[in-house]
Amino acid sequence: MVGLGGVGLLWACTPGSPPPTGAPGARAASRLVRRPGIVLVDPVVRRAELRAAPEARALCAADDLQFRSLPPPGSIGPRDGHATDTRLNPLAWLVMRAAAASLVDTERPYAAELARALDRWARADALLLPPTADATAYFAVNRFLFPTIVGWALIRDAPEVPASARRRIEAWLGRLAEASRARLEGQRPDEITARNNHAYLAASAITAWGALAGEDSAFALGLEVYRRALGEMRADGSLPLETGRGARALWYQRQAIASLVALAELAALQGHDLFGLEREGRSLHRAIRFLLDAIDEPERVLPYAAENRNPGPSADWRRQDLSFLSRRGHDRHYMAWVEIYRARFPDREETRRLEALLRRDGDPRPLVDEFAGGNLSCLRGPLSSPRLSRDRGRDPWPGHGTAG
Numbered sequence: 001m002v003g004l005g006g007v008g009l010l011w012a013c014t015p016g017s018p019p020p021t022g023a024p025g026a027r028a029a030s031r032l033v034r035r036p037g038i039v040l041v042d043p044v045v046r047r048a049e050l051r052a053a054p055e056a057r058a059l060c061a062a063d064d065l066q067f068r069s070l071p072p073p074g075s076i077g078p079r080d081g082h083a084t085d086t087r088l089n090p091l092a093w094l095v096m097r098a099a100a101a102s103l104v105d106t107e108r109p110y111a112a113e114l115a116r117a118l119d120r121w122a123r124a125d126a127l128l129l130p131p132t133a134d135a136t137a138y139f140a141v142n143r144f145l146f147p148t149i150v151g152w153a154l155i156r157d158a159p160e161v162p163a164s165a166r167r168r169i170e171a172w173l174g175r176l177a178e179a180s181r182a183r184l185e186g187q188r189p190d191e192i193t194a195r196n197n198h199a200y201l202a203a204s205a206i207t208a209w210g211a212l213a214g215e216d217s218a219f220a221l222g223l224e225v226y227r228r229a230l231g232e233m234r235a236d237g238s239l240p241l242e243t244g245r246g247a248r249a250l251w252y253q254r255q256a257i258a259s260l261v262a263l264a265e266l267a268a269l270q271g272h273d274l275f276g277l278e279r280e281g282r283s284l285h286r287a288i289r290f291l292l293d294a295i296d297e298p299e300r301v302l303p304y305a306a307e308n309r310n311p312g313p314s315a316d317w318r319r320q321d322l323s324f325l326s327r328r329g330h331d332r333h334y335m336a337w338v339e340i341y342r343a344r345f346p347d348r349e350e351t352r353r354l355e356a357l358l359r360r361d362g363d364p365r366p367l368v369d370e371f372a373g374g375n376l377s378c379l380r381g382p383l384s385s386p387r388l389s390r391d392r393g394r395d396p397w398p399g400h401g402t403a404g
Contacts, residue, residue: 031216032210032216032219032220032223032270032272033210033211033214033215033216033219033270034270034271035211035269035270035271036211036212036213036214037153037156037157037211037212037214038153038211038269038270039149039150039153039208039211039212039266039269040150040153040208040262040265040266040269040340040373040374040379040380041150041154041269041379041380042269043103043153043154046103046379046380047103047104049383050103050104050378050383051104052383053383053384054384055383055384056104056378056383057104057105058366059365059366059375059377059378059381060100060101060103060104060105060366060375060378061101061104061105062097062098062100062101062105062110063108065094065097065098065101067094067098067113067114067116067117069090070090070091070094070117073120073121073123073124073126086140086330087140088127088140088141088143088144089330091117091121091144092143092144092147092148092370093330093331093368094114094117095114095118095144095147095148095151095152095374096147096151096368096370096374096375097368097375098110098113098114098151099114099150099151099152099154099155099374099375100151100154100366100374100375100378100379101378102114102154102155102158103154103378103379104378109160110155111155111158111160111161112158112160112161114151114155115155115158115160115161115162115165115166115169116165118148118152118165118169118172119165119168119169121172122165122168122169122171122172122173123168125172125175126172127141127144127145127176128175128176128179129141129179129183131179131182131183131186133183135193135198138180138183138198138202139193139198139201141176141180142180142198142201142202142204142205143201143370143371144370145173145176145177145180145205146201146204146205146208146262146370146371146373147370147373147374148173149173149177149205149208149209149212150208150373150374150379151374152169152170152173152212153208153211153212156169156170170212170213173209173212174209174213176205177205177206177208177209177218178218180202180205180206181202181206181218181221183202184199184202184203184206184221184225185221187199192241195228195232195241196239196241196242196252196256197241197242197252197255197256197259199225200225200226200229200256200259200260200263201259201371203221203222203225203226203259203263204222204259204262204263204266204371204373206218206221206222207219207221207222207223207263207266207267208266208373210222211266211269211270219266219270222263222266222267223263223267223272223274225263226260226263226264226267226274226277227277227279229256229260230277230278230279230282230283230284231279231282233279233282233286233287234282235280235281235282236286236290236300237282237286237287237288237289237290237291238253238287238290238294238301238304239252239253239256239287240304242255242256243301243304243305244304244305244307244308244309245305245307245308245309245310245311245312246305246307246308246309246310246311246312246314246315246316246317247305247311247312247313247314247315247316247317247319247320247321248311248312248314248320248321249294249301249304249305249317249320250291250294250295250298250301250320250321250322250324251312251320251321251322251323251324253287253290253291253294253301254291254324254334254335255324255334255371256287257284257287257288257291257337258334258336258337258369258371258372259371260284260287261284261337261340261341261372262337262340262371262372262373264284265340265344265380268344275344275345285348285350288341288350288354289350292350292353292354292357294320295322295325295357298318298320301320302317302318305317305318305320325357325358325360326361326364327364331368332368332369332370333364333367333368333369334369334371335354335357335358335364335367335369336367336368336369336371336372336375336376336377337369337371337372337376338351338354338355338358338367339367339372339376339377339379339380339381340372340376340380341354342354342355342382343380343381343382346382365377365381366378366381367381
């Protein structure tokens with residue numbers, strides 16, 4: 001069983017935490033969740049920032065979305081015995097882009113349309129899996145659930161969202177989160193998916209639900225999973241259960257980092273510093289540094305990749321798959337987590353190197369990805385307005401200072 005240890009007491013007393021505040025319509029702040037309803041971004045603050053930025057519409061617009069093209073509930077969804085199930089991708093894509101667009105576009109009723117779409121799925125109690133469902137099924141649900149909770153937090157208080165729909169949608173999201181939590185907590189510690197990127201993604205969804213609903217115990221699970229990830233990490237920053245994956249060793253190192261960055265940001269918005277947490281020198285920064293170093297010098301990861309465990313489409317572990325550095329065919333960009341990291345650490349050397357990687361083929365924004373929580377360029381990316389960044393002029397890629 002996955003235990004929580006003493007995480008509640010440890011993180012409730014984080015030095016320098018902000019005083020408890022509440023989001024409109026949310027329950028009173030609790031001990032760990034100090035700002036119920038705030039999930040990955042404060043929509044009031046971000047909406048004001050975007051309003052002052054000339055590039056906001058380019059980062060957030062979603063004029064091409066077709067809500068009527070969505071399949072009915074129950075016609076798609078995870079199935080046991082399959083590899084990565086992508087049939088939920090269209091709905092996740094709509095949620096991620098529509099929720100972000102709602103922050104800047106007042107002409108189209110994104111909030112109302114998105115709420116109607118989610119309410120159809122909520123009424124059908126779609127995607128609720130039994131505890132016996134396999135890891136790939138839960139992975140597919142969590143890949144949808146995390147950005148959906150983030151997106152829902154952006155629109156839930158919009159006046160055009162009916163209170164009855166709000167209750168149904170939140171009850172449904174809560175059931176999905178609790179099912180995911182029951183499975184994660186019920187896994188044996190020796191199960192790989194209880195300790196690798198599957199667990200980090202599940203924790204992102206569960207922690208996001210905790211932040212939305214003010215549920216301390218759900219939120220605490222994410223803090224513990226993050227701490228456990230640092231305990232699994234090697235001294236050089238590599239994650240053993242990811243870097244043993246042959247040709248996709250760095251692919252999965254990056255995927256784990258995406259979820260750990262999301263967890264750290266969810267915690268930071270509630271006043272808990274996971275970004276600064278270290279265990280015998282092992283930290284999120286160290287994991288990112290290993291990824292960057294191994295991209296530049298692949299020989300750093302090859303001794304681990306030689307394990308060649310479940311390597312994916314290529315059996316040649318000596319040739320690392322770096323396709324995550326480019327936009328995917330389905331328009332996701334698996335480096336979207338960089339937007340969160342550089343927003344927190346604009347002057348770190350790791351940020352400078354990450355920006356250089358992304359800029360090789362021009363400006364890749366907007367960066368949208370389920371594992372990072374949505375359209376992160378819209379939600380957390382740098383903005384060029386002088387009112388927001390007086391000392392950086394109109395550089396859309398700030399943060400080229402010395403390491404912090």
